[in-house]
Amino acid sequence: MKFLLASLLIFFSANAALDDPAEEARAQSLMRELRCVACENEPISQSSASIAEDMRARVRTMVGEGASDDEVRDWFESRYGEFVLFRPTGKGLSGLLLWGAPFGLLIVGGLIAVGVARRRQAGVSEVEPVAPEDV
Incomplete structure (x- = not known):
């Protein structure tokens, strides 16, 4: 009791x-x-x-x-x-991944876009017009 x-x-x-x-x-x-x-x-x-x-x-x-x-x-x-914690402190490796991953993905995406643009530009050559009789 x-x-x-x-x-x-x-x-x-x-x-x-x-x-x-x-x-x-x-x-x-x-x-x-x-x-x-x-x-x-x-x-x-x-x-x-x-x-x-x-x-x-x-x-x-x-x-x-x-x-x-x-x-x-x-x-x-x-x-x-x-x-x-609702607001994580962002210390250590988890903090680096939490705050750095978006910027890293943005940089990688930009590099891929530049590479694709350069390949397309290098693959395009002068195209001569075709006469209608040749078609």
């Missing part, structure tokens, strides 16, 4: 809004930036999954303890991976 009461107390205190309205606004903003790991493409602010409730409670706890927004994002990224 004591365990049940303690669990309920922790649950309701963790999901309660922060006392400072500015901190609660920061927490709500962070909750919109973090993806629920159970429901894809849904922020934890809108998810009803139990893991999202735990994630919201953790965000409020960290903000209440004075953690910066970057520290909160880094904590969730280290725990769940870069997938949890």
Whole structure:
């Protein structure tokens, strides 16, 4: 019975809004930036999954303890991976591929277009008109 009461107390205190309205606004903003790991493409602010409730409670706890927004994002990224962030940081090889691939494909497409144009131009020779009697 004591365990049940303690669990309920922790649950309701963790999901309660922060006392400072500015901190609660920061927490709500962070909750919109973090993806629920159970429901894809849904922020934890809108998810009803139990893991999202735990994630919201953790965000409020960290903000209440004075953690910066970057520290909160880094904590969730280290725990769940870069997938949890709606705005990936773009570090390392994945960032290079994410930001460099479109430019690389544009350059390759341009080189192919130039090569095709040069081949067509080299293959075209002067064409002499044909007289109607020769046809």
